[in-house]
Amino acid sequence: MPDVTRTQVAVVGGGPAGLLLSHLLQRSGIDSVVVDIRTRREIEEAHRAGILEHDSVRTLVDSGASERVMHEGAQHDGIELAFGGGRHRIDFAGLVGASTRLYPQTEVFVDLADVRERDGGDVRFGVTDVSVHDVETDTPAVRFTDAQGVAQEVRAGVLVGADGSRSACRRAVPEAHRTQYFREYPYAWFGILCEAPPSAEELIYNHSERGFALISQRTESLQRMYFQCDPDTDPEDWSDDRIWEELQTRLQSNGCTLREGPITSRSVLPFRSFVQEPMRHGAMVLAGDAAHTVPPTGAKGLNLAIADVTVLADVLARAVPAGDLGLLDEYTERALARVWKAQYFSYWMTTLLHRPPEASPFDVRRQQGELAALVSSEAGSTFLAEAYCGWPGGR
Numbered sequence: 001m002p003d004v005t006r007t008q009v010a011v012v013g014g015g016p017a018g019l020l021l022s023h024l025l026q027r028s029g030i031d032s033v034v035v036d037i038r039t040r041r042e043i044e045e046a047h048r049a050g051i052l053e054h055d056s057v058r059t060l061v062d063s064g065a066s067e068r069v070m071h072e073g074a075q076h077d078g079i080e081l082a083f084g085g086g087r088h089r090i091d092f093a094g095l096v097g098a099s100t101r102l103y104p105q106t107e108v109f110v111d112l113a114d115v116r117e118r119d120g121g122d123v124r125f126g127v128t129d130v131s132v133h134d135v136e137t138d139t140p141a142v143r144f145t146d147a148q149g150v151a152q153e154v155r156a157g158v159l160v161g162a163d164g165s166r167s168a169c170r171r172a173v174p175e176a177h178r179t180q181y182f183r184e185y186p187y188a189w190f191g192i193l194c195e196a197p198p199s200a201e202e203l204i205y206n207h208s209e210r211g212f213a214l215i216s217q218r219t220e221s222l223q224r225m226y227f228q229c230d231p232d233t234d235p236e237d238w239s240d241d242r243i244w245e246e247l248q249t250r251l252q253s254n255g256c257t258l259r260e261g262p263i264t265s266r267s268v269l270p271f272r273s274f275v276q277e278p279m280r281h282g283a284m285v286l287a288g289d290a291a292h293t294v295p296p297t298g299a300k301g302l303n304l305a306i307a308d309v310t311v312l313a314d315v316l317a318r319a320v321p322a323g324d325l326g327l328l329d330e331y332t333e334r335a336l337a338r339v340w341k342a343q344y345f346s347y348w349m350t351t352l353l354h355r356p357p358e359a360s361p362f363d364v365r366r367q368q369g370e371l372a373a374l375v376s377s378e379a380g381s382t383f384l385a386e387a388y389c390g391w392p393g394g395r
Helices: 018-028 040-044 054-062 066-073 092-096 105-120 240-254 301-320 325-353 361-375 379-388
Strands: 005-007 009-012 032-035 074-076 078-083 088-089 100-102 123-124 127-135 141-145 152-153 159-163 181-195 203-206 212-214 224-227 263-277 285-286
Touching: 009 018, 009 141, 018 032, 018 074, 018 105, 018 301, 032 141, 040 105, 054 066, 054 301, 074 212, 074 325, 078 092, 078 361, 088 092, 088 361, 088 379, 092 379, 105 123, 127 203, 203 240, 212 240, 224 240, 224 263, 240 263, 263 325, 285 325, 325 361, 325 379
Parallel strands: 005 152, 009 032, 009 159, 032 123, 078 203, 159 285
Antiparallel strands: 074 100, 078 088, 127 141, 141 152, 181 224, 181 263, 203 212, 212 224
């Protein structure tokens, strides 16, 4: 028989979404247990980019989850759109009085893991054989084998699936009780980390006849860059010289020259859009990538996860003490309203900037025309700035 732990909220997934939810719940006096099949070190070593919206930064800071984001996160007051032979800046601060912060998702996780350890949170990394049970009852359960090989069961009043895009919790919802929306894109990103100084102060979103490229940063000596490729591309087929030639060619068409250096990692990132509705089934709710994924062009993935758990923590702070699971419907309604706005924005940014595989000269020039209309219109630029920085008030 497994060892049984009883708590108010059980969370499957110990990434930023699960840990932030656990942290926010503790501030409201609600106990939780978090489990994850990965070790803490494995999560820390999974390098992922991170552009944080204004409200995401405020949530981390105001909740006491992170001070480093203000000291080590680079504030960006705009982005550049490069197309048609030139560069055009979208001034976030001037248009909407907001900004974003470049702060990798890995660092968000480290901050949250440290805070949960400091506060005595029950977080169990490195577990195996995770399964969820009884989600249609008032005592759902998570069963697993802990890192010491001991069978465990956690019983709770509410179960939260924050276990990523391959979510076991999502699959636990019967087909008759879910609707899934899915789109796969005909292109991917070839991403690199390189040892080099920054090539620009802010992100460059580059449109070219050869395809899209994104120039981002990590630190003063380590940079993140991407270029559009076929989803079947094998990154090992590309030498460093070939990668730099491709990036330089795409950027130089718009007057940009990159600062080069040794490439330390390379990978191919396929694009998908996905939403499962509703985000609640019985006593279980889904959050973050377990419920939805977006292409990375609009920088919405981590921000949607933070927005989800911020809303969920507010709802659980009322539902758990009252024993009223009906309030969980409020969470799924509020969260999905933002999710679909983010899906639209991410789709729009992606199709605006990426060259379709069978694009005609007309298609490419039409994209340039749309970009020109966008940057020459204060209303158009304001829409992009507001959506990129995050809709005001958590809407």
